[in-house]
Amino acid sequence: DADVTQTPRNRITKTGKRIMLECSQTKGHDRMYWYRQDPGLGLRLIYYSFDVKDINKGEISDGYSVSRQAQAKFSLSLESAIPNQTALYFCATSDLNFNGLTDTQYFGPGTRLTVL
Amino acid sequence: DQQVKQNSPSLSVQEGRISILNCDYTNSMFDYFLWYKKYPAEGPTFLISISSIKDKNEDGRFTVFLNKSAKHLSLHIVPSQPGDSAVYFCAASSTGNQFYFGTGTSLTVIP
Numbered sequence: 001d002a003d004v005t006q007t008p009r010n011r012i013t014k015t016g017k018r019i020m021l022e023c024s025q026t027k028g029h030d031r032m033y034w035y036r037q038d039p040g041l042g043l044r045l046i047y048y049s050f051d052v053k054d055i056n057k058g059e060i061s062d063g064y065s066v067s068r069q070a071q072a073k074f075s076l077s078l079e080s081a082i083p084n085q086t087a088l089y090f091c092a093t094s095d096l097n098f099n100g101l102t103d104t105q106y107f108g109p110g111t112r113l114t115v116l
Numbered sequence: 117d118q119q120v121k122q123n124s125p126s127l128s129v130q131e132g133r134i135s136i137l138n139c140d141y142t143n144s145m146f147d148y149f150l151w152y153k154k155y156p157a158e159g160p161t162f163l164i165s166i167s168s169i170k171d172k173n174e175d176g177r178f179t180v181f182l183n184k185s186a187k188h189l190s191l192h193i194v195p196s197q198p199g200d201s202a203v204y205f206c207a208a209s210s211t212g213n214q215f216y217f218g219t220g221t222s223l224t225v226i227p
């Protein structure tokens with residue numbers, strides 16, 4: 001079984017709709033992240049969480065919200081989807097290195113979201 | 117503003133030869149760098165990392181070089197194999213909390 005899973009894998013929705021992307025992990029990591037990938041822009045950080053009670057905005061958090069329901073679950077919501085949120089979304093988890101900082105990130109397979 | 121840049125969107129190399137992927141950054145506070153590899157329909161997977169206290173890190177066929185004065189890092193793959201064909205992302209961090217990714221370089225290794 002995959003260590004980091006994302007649901008759904010593909011989603012087409014309409015402008016103005018609320019949509020939730022879900023991420024689950026079995027790696028036992030405290031740190032979880034949401035990124036989006038756009039052509040020519042690479043991966044950009046939307047939100048990250050270091051534990052259930054800790055949520056932080058990333059580079060591009062406007063238009064998004066998150067919920068950390070448990071150590072293993074981190075959801076990303078688009079309250080009112082718009083076409084420029086069409087992208088590939090990745091969830092990631094990480095452990096800490098010997099310095100107590102984020103070590104390698106483990107990514108889920110991605111969710112392809114299309115907003116019409 | 118893109119803090120991590122990969123100026124070559126694509127690269128083609130013959131099997132057995134060396135692949136060199138480049139990455140430039142603008143933030144002098146970055147002190148931890150990683151390379152990720154991504155196949156289609158999959159998430160990125162970690163390849164190799166380097167701390168700013170080093171200028172080279174090697175892992176099998178993969179070597180990462182860091183030139184702090186030039187704010188440049190490169191990934192060398194030697195010898196290149198067809199299975200190395202993928203998109204490669206470099207990433208950098210200054211706090212160990214947020215990572216900034218480059219735009220990716222698509223490597224094709226020709227058999």
